[in-house]
Amino acid sequence: MEKLPTIRARRPFAKKLLTAIAVMPLAACVSTTPDSVGRYTAPIGGAPVISNETPHSRGLVCVAGYNARRSAPRIAVGQIADYTGKEEADGSGRKITQGAALMAISALSKSGVRLVERFDTSVAELELKYANNKLIGGENTNDYRKILAGSIPGSDFYLVGGITEMNFNLRSTGGSADGGGIGAKDLKGSLSASAYVMNVGIDLRLVDTKTLEVVDVISYQKQIVARQVQAGIFDVLGTNVVTAGIGESALEPVQLAVRAVIERAVLEMVARLYGIGPDICNGGDPLAENGVPYQQTPYQQAPYPQENGGQTYAPPPPYERSAQPYAPNPYNQGPHNQDSYNPAPYNPGPSYPYPSYPAPLPPQSDPYYAPAPRANTQPSLPMENRNEARNDPYRWYSNSDAGKSGLRGGVQ
DSSP states (O other): OOOOOOHHHHHHHHHHHHHHHHHHHHHHHOOSSOOTTSOSSOOSOOOOOOOOOOTTHHHHHHHHHHHTTSOOOEEEEEEEEEOSOOBOTTSSOBSSOSOHHHHHHHHHHHTTOEEOOOSOOHHHHHHHHHHHTTOOBOSSTTOBOOOOTTOSOOOSEEEEEEEEEEEEEEEEEEEEEEEEOSSTTSOEEEEEEEEEEEEEEEEEEEEETTTOOEEEEEEEEEEEEEEEEEEEEEEEETTEEEEEEEEEEEEOOHHHHHHHHHHHHHHHHHHHHHTOOTTSBTTBOTTOBTTBOOOOOOOOOSSOOOEETTEEOOOOOOOOOOSSOOOOOOTTSOSOOSSSOOOOOOOOOOOOOOOOOOOOOOOOOSOOOOOOOOOOOSOOOOHHHHHHHHHOTTGGGTTSOHHHHTOSSOOO
16 A cells, blocks of 8 residues: 655645745746737836926926016026035945936926027037038028127026035934734744934025126025834744734935925025015916915124123224324333323434545546557468468467467477
8 A cells, every 4th residue: 555645744845835826927027029019028007107296396487488578688507517426325326316407497498488509519529610611501602600799698697516425324213013912823923113313504696797897696406305114923833833024215306306496496486586575476476385375584784793701792993093192112211101291312323434536537538549459560471381280280380489479499
């Protein structure tokens, strides 16, 4: 009689069967043969493409309707860089977006401002170089693009700045709890929750292009919140151990927070530039936060009150000139007294005799004559002896006096 397999012998087979059942749905999603449209698998998700809006986008659109009825100045956008210096731990890149200038251009476009390109002019500069060499033309080779003076409009203002703050974990909180029966096989469970807050900040300035005067400066920051919740159970069901857990975590998009801060700053700059009040958007304030109208706080004029020991700081009194005439205090005479002041008499010191110099020479009465040129007293050699004289350089000393010539003996 054949012996049946034991329970322990059946367990490996059961594990293999469960593994095969679990892998079958995954194998059905991926195929090595492409489908009719050329894909091995269909991507998950089907969310539609929507506009990238922030809570301040409606205010920008409202301001655009007001600017359409006015002659708006031209604004250019310069560099808005990331100055936080924060990078990912694995070296994969920066934590903050590097496209803050592009976000500012989009915000200005929503507000209806006339924009001129100054951020990326590489294509325009290349086209200008081609046109200067008469390389750009139409179907007719003689009809080339001409360079005309004043064809590019200038900007009235330009926007620059940077992302200057990114602070992690401004505040965090959390808690956890565990509970269950005291028995080894009783049900047990755990629950934990945590949250933390960070922030990002920007500094922008609006500059007059013609005078380089900074006409507006704005510094804003936005806090970002994140949370995490986890729960789990542990139980022993007969001979089986069951462990299950569930959790949820969420983080407000950091780059979307940067966009929101930039749009809020652009909205306020444009509102100040055009003098827009709360009654523009059908009675609604485009700068309102959660229904609260925007109130711009005026800058406090100097002098600023400063608390010093419970007393308000007051500037010192103006300097008062003394009515007494100024008199210097001589050295080594002690403190100065106006009544007994008597300066020491002037001592010129020892006197020295004045040196005597000879009388200058009288001017020359006779005119100056240059000396006559010196005559050549040496006899010239005849033509037949000149070649010999070249080989005998001392031949001309033959008739001279040895004493006067400085030679020891005459040359014969």
